[in-house]
Amino acid sequence: MKKLIALVLAAGFSTAALAAPETYVIDDSHTFARFSYTHLGFSTQESRFDKTKGKITIDRAAKTGSTEITIDTKSVNTGNDTFNSHIKGADFFDVEKFPTITFKSTKFNFSGDSLASVDGNLTIKGITKPVNLKVTSFKCQPHPMAKKDACGANATATIKRSEFNAGKYAPNVSDDVTLTMSVEAIKE
Known part of the structure; x- marks a missing residue:
């Protein structure tokens, strides 16, 4: 009987070890x-x-x-230096006042074993709104070059820029903006 109890306890501890949260740091490159x-x-x-x-x-x-993701608004890249300066201004990102955009999750949603979406709060120009990022791909595996575990994902959502005090020229320039995040992260 003691051996059976020890076996059950060992199995329980090994399952708990498999279910431990893992933390990954975003690879900025x-x-x-x-x-x-x-x-x-x-x-x-x-x-x-x-x-x-x-x-x-x-x-x-x-x-x-x-x-938790932080985006440097000063790093906006439209492909055109003149337009970069324009979009950094007060009518759009107002980068001097608001140097970052943040996304903080509130819930990960799974479909079976696959991550399907992430609910969270998006903050742009000091205004926070709930957003659901739909995950279009998600994969974790050993990274062949970093020699550590890594995870990657693509996620998308649509927001109204006017809700974040960035609605200049709407509706001629669409109020709906599609956000896409392509993320790779390496295990700590």
């Missing part, structure tokens, strides 16, 4: 926040931010997690 919108109905404009930092904590066995 492979993580980009992008945004796109329609310009006067002529075309879809796409831009990105070149500096992003943060952490992801995930417990895949328990199907829980959290993330």
Whole structure:
């Protein structure tokens, strides 16, 4: 009987060890926040931010997690220096007053064993709104070059820029903005 109790306890401890949360640090050289919108109905404009930092904590066995991501608004890259200066101004990102955009998760949502979406709070220009990032891909595995475990994901959401006090020229320049996050993170 003692052997059976010891075996059950050992199995319980080994299951608990498998369900431990793991923390990953965002790899800034492979993580980009992008945004796109329609310009006067002529075309879809796409831009990105070149500096992003943060952490992801995930417990895949328990199907829980959290993330905090900080985007440097001064790193906005439209592909045009003149437009970069324009979009950094008070009508849009107001980077001198608001040097960062943040996303803080409130819940990871799984479909089976796959991460399906992340609920959280997005803060732009000091205004915080709930956002659901739909995860279009998610993968964790050993990183062949870093020789550590890594996770990567792509996620997307649509927001109204006017809700963040950045609605100049709407609706001619669309109020709806698609946000896309491509994230790679290395285990701590």
